[in-house]
Amino acid sequence: MSVKEAGGRPIGREAELAALAQAARLARAGTPSLTVLRGARGIGKTSLVRAAVHAMDGFTVLWASCDAAEQDWRYGTLLQLLHQVDAKVISGRPALSGVETSTAEEPHRLGAELLRLLAALQQAAPVVLVVDDLPWADDASLQVLGVAARRLRTGRVMLVLVQRSDVPFAPERPDLTRLAGSVEHSRVVELDLLGEGDVARFATAAGFGQLTAAAADRLRRHTDGHPLHLQAVLAATDARRLNDPAWPLPVPASVAASVQCLLDRLPPDSRSLAEAAAVLDARAPLATLARLAGVADASGALDTLLESDLVQWWPTDPTTPVRIRPTLHRVAVYQTVPPSRRQALHRTAARLTDRHAALAHRVCASSRPDPALLAELAATARYEAAAGNTGRAVSCLLWAADLSPSAEAHEDHLLAAAQHLIMFTAYNTRLLELRGRIERCRPQPLRTLLLGRIAFLTMDLAAAEQHFLTAIADADPQDTSGFLARAHVGLATLQVGCGRGEQALPVLARVLDDPHADARTTAVARSLSVFASCFAHGPRATLTLCPDIGRLPAGAQEVTPHQRPLLAVRGTLRGVAGDFRAALGDLSALIHTPDGTLTTDQDVTTYVALALVQFATGDWPEAARTAAHARTVAELAAQPWGLVPAYALSAVLAAHQGDLDAACAHHRAALRHQQRQANPANVFHLGFAEAAIALTGSGDPADVLRALRPLTVSEYAGDHVLWEPWWLPLQAQALIEAGETAAARSALERLAQQAEQMPALRTTIALVTGKLAEAGGDLKAAKAAYRAALVTPPADEIPLHRAHLEHAYGRLLSRTGGHRRAIAHLDAAAEAYTRLGALPFLRRLRPAAGKVRDGCPGDALTDRERDVAELAVQRLTNREIAARLFLSVKTVEFHLARVYHKLGISTRRQLPSALDPDGEKGAA
Numbered sequence: 059m060s061v062k063e064a065g066g067r068p069i070g071r072e073a074e075l076a077a078l079a080q081a082a083r084l085a086r087a088g089t090p091s092l093t094v095l096r097g098a099r100g101i102g103k104t105s106l107v108r109a110a111v112h113a114m115d116g117f118t119v120l121w122a123s124c125d126a127a128e129q130d131w132r133y134g135t136l137l138q139l140l141h142q143v144d145a146k147v148i149s150g151r152p153a154l155s156g157v158e159t160s161t162a163e164e165p166h167r168l169g170a171e172l173l174r175l176l177a178a179l180q181q182a183a184p185v186v187l188v189v190d191d192l193p194w195a196d197d198a199s200l201q202v203l204g205v206a207a208r209r210l211r212t213g214r215v216m217l218v219l220v221q222r223s224d225v226p227f228a229p230e231r232p233d234l235t236r237l238a239g240s241v242e243h244s245r246v247v248e249l250d251l252l253g254e255g256d257v258a259r260f261a262t263a264a265g266f267g268q269l270t271a272a273a274a275d276r277l278r279r280h281t282d283g284h285p286l287h288l289q290a291v292l293a294a295t296d297a298r299r300l301n302d303p304a305w306p307l308p309v310p311a312s313v314a315a316s317v318q319c320l321l322d323r324l325p326p327d328s329r330s331l332a333e334a335a336a337v338l339d340a341r342a343p344l345a346t347l348a349r350l351a352g353v354a355d356a357s358g359a360l361d362t363l364l365e366s367d368l369v370q371w372w373p374t375d376p377t378t379p380v381r382i383r384p385t386l387h388r389v390a391v392y393q394t395v396p397p398s399r400r401q402a403l404h405r406t407a408a409r410l411t412d413r414h415a416a417l418a419h420r421v422c423a424s425s426r427p428d429p430a431l432l433a434e435l436a437a438t439a440r441y442e443a444a445a446g447n448t449g450r451a452v453s454c455l456l457w458a459a460d461l462s463p464s465a466e467a468h469e470d471h472l473l474a475a476a477q478h479l480i481m482f483t484a485y486n487t488r489l490l491e492l493r494g495r496i497e498r499c500r501p502q503p504l505r506t507l508l509l510g511r512i513a514f515l516t517m518d519l520a521a522a523e524q525h526f527l528t529a530i531a532d533a534d535p536q537d538t539s540g541f542l543a544r545a546h547v548g549l550a551t552l553q554v555g556c557g558r559g560e561q562a563l564p565v566l567a568r569v570l571d572d573p574h575a576d577a578r579t580t581a582v583a584r585s586l587s588v589f590a591s592c593f594a595h596g597p598r599a600t601l602t603l604c605p606d607i608g609r610l611p612a613g614a615q616e617v618t619p620h621q622r623p624l625l626a627v628r629g630t631l632r633g634v635a636g637d638f639r640a641a642l643g644d645l646s647a648l649i650h651t652p653d654g655t656l657t658t659d660q661d662v663t664t665y666v667a668l669a670l671v672q673f674a675t676g677d678w679p680e681a682a683r684t685a686a687h688a689r690t691v692a693e694l695a696a697q698p699w700g701l702v703p704a705y706a707l708s709a710v711l712a713a714h715q716g717d718l719d720a721a722c723a724h725h726r727a728a729l730r731h732q733q734r735q736a737n738p739a740n741v742f743h744l745g746f747a748e749a750a751i752a753l754t755g756s757g758d759p760a761d762v763l764r765a766l767r768p769l770t771v772s773e774y775a776g777d778h779v780l781w782e783p784w785w786l787p788l789q790a791q792a793l794i795e796a797g798e799t800a801a802a803r804s805a806l807e808r809l810a811q812q813a814e815q816m817p818a819l820r821t822t823i824a825l826v827t828g829k830l831a832e833a834g835g836d837l838k839a840a841k842a843a844y845r846a847a848l849v850t851p852p853a854d855e856i857p858l859h860r861a862h863l864e865h866a867y868g869r870l871l872s873r874t875g876g877h878r879r880a881i882a883h884l885d886a887a888a889e890a891y892t893r894l895g896a897l898p899f900l901r902r903l904r905p906a907a908g909k910v911r912d913g914c915p916g917d918a919l920t921d922r923e924r925d926v927a928e929l930a931v932q933r934l935t936n937r938e939i940a941a942r943l944f945l946s947v948k949t950v951e952f953h954l955a956r957v958y959h960k961l962g963i964s965t966r967r968q969l970p971s972a973l974d975p976d977g978e979k980g981a982a
Contacts, residue, residue, distance in 0.1 A: 068106050069263060070256030077247050078110035078218070082117070084243055085184045085216035092207060092217045094235045097249030100286025103220050104190055106249070111186060117216075118179055120187045124194040133157050135189065135199035136168070143175065151175060165198060169205020176206070176215050184214035192221045192234060200232040207234065223248070224367070251283035260288055266297045267690035273301045280307045282384030287313065291386065301694045302487040309390045317390035320366045327351075327359035332368055335382045336391035337403040340415065343377035350406050401425065417454075427463035435461075436471075443478060446619070448485070452478050469499040477504060480511045480544060481578050483661050486696035490515060503532045507545050514552055517698045517735035522552055542568075543575035547583050554586055555699050557739030559593030562586065577620055585623035589630070592780065597635040598815040601628070614647035622648060626664045633671040634780050636818035638854045641671045662691045662700025669707050670784070673714075674818070676857035676894050682711045701731040706743035713750040714858070716897030721751050742781040745769040749788050754898035759792035766792075782808065783816050787859065790826045794833050802830055821847050821855045825863045832870060840870055848883075861890035865903055878973065923960075926953040931970045 081091040097103045122138035148155050153171040179185050227233040258274035281287035290310040299305040334351035348356035370383045382388040404423035408416045435458040443451035455475035462468040476492050479485040493512050499505045510525030526549035533542050546569045553562040569583035584606050592600045617625045629644030645668040649660050665688035672681035688704035705728035712721035725747050732740050748765035766789045793802035806826050813819040824847030831840035844867035868883030891900040929939045936950045961972040
């Protein structure tokens with residue numbers, strides 16, 4: 059297969075690659091091995107071997123690809139191998155150079171000569187000999203290879219035989235795979251179908267972004283996890299629809315043609331059985347299929363059908379169950395059934411299946427209005443919705459809409475189905491697909507509410523707000539369906555998303571007081587209310603005082619489905635409050651599946667919040683992956699409100715890692731999306747990104763301040779509570795560097811207020827305080843501020859800010875003569891920048907650190923001189939120093955004299971200050 063991960067490794071084949079790598083290690087060590095690789099057609103055997111061989115540096119590769127059309131070409135496979143050997147080497151071996159004229163009696167002589175050739179080749183490098191599609195090799199070559207393989211006892215040789223599992227050897231033909239049991243270091247490796255996780259990775263590598271767990275499972279079932287089918291389906295798929303559970307996965311034309319060809323070869327009873335299996339779409343007993351298909355001799359029909367490889371059966375089960383696999387083949391067979399026969403089969407299937415399946419079969423068989431069926435669909439929808447099965451409820455209502463006898467009934471069922479979708483971000487794409495049908499419905503409050511949600515999903519915010527207000531105004535105040543609660547939640551969602559949290563609070567209060575609001579609506583309203591409260595009271599106060607947060611389980615894994623929106627808010631607020639470890643626990647639990655893969659089932663803001671926390675804690679590679687995943691979620695799951703924050707954060711991360719081209723590209727993408735959305739709350743994300751690019755690019759404080767200016771005049775000041783901790787440090791330092799110390803002090807005061815909510819900012823405050831003191835010429839105060847923060851850091855500090863603090867202190871010490879201490883702090887900063895991957899800051903530090911190191915008098919001391927001096931500072935006598943270092947007293951006196959000379963001092967009393975000019979050891 060052509061779809062691979064970065065580095066060219068086939069997806070989901072780690073164990074098989076490891077087996078081939080182990081065989082290669084044996085060959086390098088002088089022990090020959092034989093590996094037989096088996097698997098179905100198109101499963102990726104050849105790609106796997108090519109990837110493994112590519113990783114074998116220094117091997118001589120001999121590769122033969124067999125073909126059924128060349129199976130009668132005597133010694134054709136052997137000649138392929140020999141043509142890859144230097145002609146001079148072959149010319150010295152008459153038996154091999156004249157192989158095309160060899161007689162039928164010579165395979166053993168040629169096998170022995172091939173063995174000698176391999177022995178010669180391995181003197182220069184180990185050899186890997188690959189025979190691809192082994193069953194189609196000619197008999198003469200198989201005999202020669204068999205002779206050589208059986209006699210291969212030592213040497214740096216590795217044999218790889220590739221065989222399709224569905225093409226067995228004829229009994230009379232030489233079968234090299236039988237050697238696997240007789241060669242000491244041999245192994246048969248079976249390639250299995252890909253699992254759900256590998257299917258998701260396959261789609262991502264093919265350019266389809268991240269799949270939800272449900273989408274990956276659906277794609278695996280549709281293709282059986284077969285790489286060839288996966289690639290064909292993905293090539294015919296719209297990436298934006300892949301995560302939508304309502305969108306039918308396609309049947310590629312090549313697959314449809316192949317299945318049609320197989321069906322045309324079947325006798326009538328076998329084809330009828332296949333059509334019945336396609337309609338039933340379940341693992342069903344053979345007797346049930348026979349009744350559905352109207353076939354008398356079911357066993358005979360199944361015998362022929364099994365030969366076509368269209369169905370799977372379970373012969374050990376007494377009922378002999380049969381099913382078409384994969385789903386891709388079932389759909390292809392279903393599409394060949396004429397409509398009238400398909401309808402008749404569904405009608406019969408409804409009498410042979412359970413209640414849930416029978417209802418779907420009755421819908422497929424229906425050709426005219428059926429009041430009883432409509433009533434049952436409506437009742438089933440109510441039952442499924444109450445049980446939390448939203449997807450099933452929506453399907454039943456949409457079926458009812460399509461079968462309704464009047465336009466009014468059709469609209470009622472359609473709008474009722476769409477109403478179930480508006481409270482779940484996972485169904486955004488499905489709701490957007492109904493847009494045209496909803497717009498054609500007659501005016502009514504429910505239609506207006508749905509159009510408001512659709513306008514919000516397309517980020518037409520002005521239209522969305524007007525629709526929500528109109529729906530609320532036109533609603534029946536006596537309505538008991540919960541409509542008003544859903545309309546108020548729609549309006550509040552928009553207000554919170556636009557940074558107007560305080561406006562949303564009274565709207566949400568109405569929802570929480572509404573006795574008709576359902577559990578899902580109430581849960582969303584509760585989480586929005588907590589988030590909106592943060593704008594007024596700050597994150598830490600909200601976390602402490604909010605009773606809803608207090609009622610959440612301490613462990614993120616223990617929350618119920620209805621508590622997940624509130625858990626997302628808790629995780630976000632913990633991140634903004636600087637409780638980074640707790641935030642990581644909450645947010646990771648929401649967006650990671652049990653096997654550690656990312657889902658797309660949450661609101662995109664949860665992914666952005668997690669990426670921001672990962673950035674703060676210094677896990678920048680993971681933050682970049684999460685931000686990229688957030689962009690994918692926003693695109694595929696129809697959550698456009700997350701596009702600007704996700705792209706802006708990707709720009710921030712790229713800038714801090716020194717990739718300015720990528721940072722600018724992400725920033726331009728964020729600006730494009732903002733032009734379409736015009737969401738005023740996004741000013742913070744855009745300003746932060748532009749300031750990060752200016753800081754790590756030109757480094758000009760004027761550019762940084764210009765980027766941040768829109769953030770200081772935003773009409774939605776409530777958002778400052780959430781975003782100031784991230785951009786205010788940039789502004790404060792830029793103001794100092796620009797000489798605007800009064801404005802810098804004001805920024806420092808705001809930072810101090812933020813630190814009450816976010817203690818992690820104490821390191822940042824010390825950094826800004828010290829720089830302000832330096833700017834004012836108070837170097838002593840600056841040192842005190844830096845030193846105090848380094849000695850007693852907060853529990854959750856931001857590693858980048860800590861690195862900046864080390865950098866600033868080291869630079870100040872170098873200015874005031876504390877060269878040795880300066881080097882220690884500059885080295886600590888360099889180590890932190892390196893660990894983070896903060897290349898722009900590391901590049902700025904290295905030249906200054908080099909100058910300090912060149913001018914450091916402490917560096918003139920030898921190791922022994924330094925040992926003696928440091929013990930003398932500890933007030934040890936010369937005799938005690940001599941005993942401690944196993945030296946003579948005279949040697950100690952000699953070293954001390956040289957130390958005094960190098961440091962420019964004359965007495966022992968001056969030694970502590972000369973070695974530690976700033977007295978930092980004593981202060982610590």
